[in-house]
Amino acid sequence: MTTPLSIPIDYYIWLAAALFSIGVLGVLYRRNAIIIFMCIELMLNAVNLLMVAFSTYLNDGAGQVFVFFIMAVAAAEVAVGLAILILMYRNTKSTDINILNRLKW
Amino acid sequence: MTLNIFYFLSFLAVLSALMVVLSKNPVYSVLYLIITFFCIAGHYVLLDAQFLAVVHVIVYAGAIMVLFLYVIMLLNLNRESEPHKSTFLKIAATICAGLLMILLVGSLKGTEVIAAKDTTTQGIGYVKSLGQTMFTEFLLPFEITSLLLLAAMVGAVMIGKPRHKGEKVEPLD
Numbered sequence: 001m002t003t004p005l006s007i008p009i010d011y012y013i014w015l016a017a018a019l020f021s022i023g024v025l026g027v028l029y030r031r032n033a034i035i036i037f038m039c040i041e042l043m044l045n046a047v048n049l050l051m052v053a054f055s056t057y058l059n060d061g062a063g064q065v066f067v068f069f070i071m072a073v074a075a076a077e078v079a080v081g082l083a084i085l086i087l088m089y090r091n092t093k094s095t096d097i098n099i100l101n102r103l104k105w
Numbered sequence: 106m107t108l109n110i111f112y113f114l115s116f117l118a119v120l121s122a123l124m125v126v127l128s129k130n131p132v133y134s135v136l137y138l139i140i141t142f143f144c145i146a147g148h149y150v151l152l153d154a155q156f157l158a159v160v161h162v163i164v165y166a167g168a169i170m171v172l173f174l175y176v177i178m179l180l181n182l183n184r185e186s187e188p189h190k191s192t193f194l195k196i197a198a199t200i201c202a203g204l205l206m207i208l209l210v211g212s213l214k215g216t217e218v219i220a221a222k223d224t225t226t227q228g229i230g231y232v233k234s235l236g237q238t239m240f241t242e243f244l245l246p247f248e249i250t251s252l253l254l255l256a257a258m259v260g261a262v263m264i265g266k267p268r269h270k271g272e273k274v275e276p277l278d
Binding site: 006007009011012013014015017018019020021022023024025026028029030031032034035037038039041042045048049052053054055056059060061062064065067068069071072073074075076077078079080082083084085086087089095 | 145
């Protein structure tokens with residue numbers, strides 16, 4: 001395996017920032033709740049990528065263990081979130097988040 | 106060579122991430138997100154974290170995205186008739202995301218000095234050393250994660266359970 005350190009860490013910062021911003025863009029841009037969930041997954045993955053990059057560059061295994069924990073939290077979040085989404089669809093026959101604006105009050 | 110692979114994977118990841126947001130059909134969004142996840146797994150391999158790459162593919166592409174696809178097909182959303190925001194809100198969202206990216210890159214500037222290149226020991230991404238770290242230093246969080254997964258499972262079952270005849274749910278609007 002060739003060493004990954006031939007790539008500057010800046011590149012990973014740029015890539016992770018771009019992926020995270022695309023996730024934020026999706027949350028702000030779309031109204032379908034499922035797409036918003038997927039964009040949240042995208043943001044989690046951007047953070048994971050940066051964490052693995054720094055873990056490798058600093059030669060510290062703790063960062064990669066944290067990525068495991070983030071994956072477990074993401075799995076739990078998706079299971080509960082999609083269950084809530086199905087419940088919402090059962091009540092409103094739609095996954096449009098604007099129908100749920102009553103939650104603001 | 107490594108740099109070329111990096112550029113290719115990054116380009117593909119960002120492009121398909123944009124397509125997740127921009128494609129009208131939710132099924133296409135899921136498929137593009139799977140491409141993004143495979144690209145991120147490729148980055149993990151490049152970063153010498155092979156075990157994490159395998160786990161990432163299994164958990165994300167194998168479990169989470171299948172769950173998304175299953176829900177989309179269950180709710181029959183695979184048609185292009187979904188509401189859209191106004192053009193003004195879309196432009197505002199794009200500007201906000203771009204500003205956030207500039208902010209992130211700007212605030213992470215200077216970390217490359219911290220990330221000093223220390224190549225004395227190799228292979229922290231292998232199963233052996235990763236397990237060593239996980240089961241000594243992070244044993245308690247590991248156990249608490251199992252509790253979290255159990256709680257999520259119970260919660261999902263409780264939410265998805267059909268209701269009794271007696272308690273009628275008031276439909277929203």
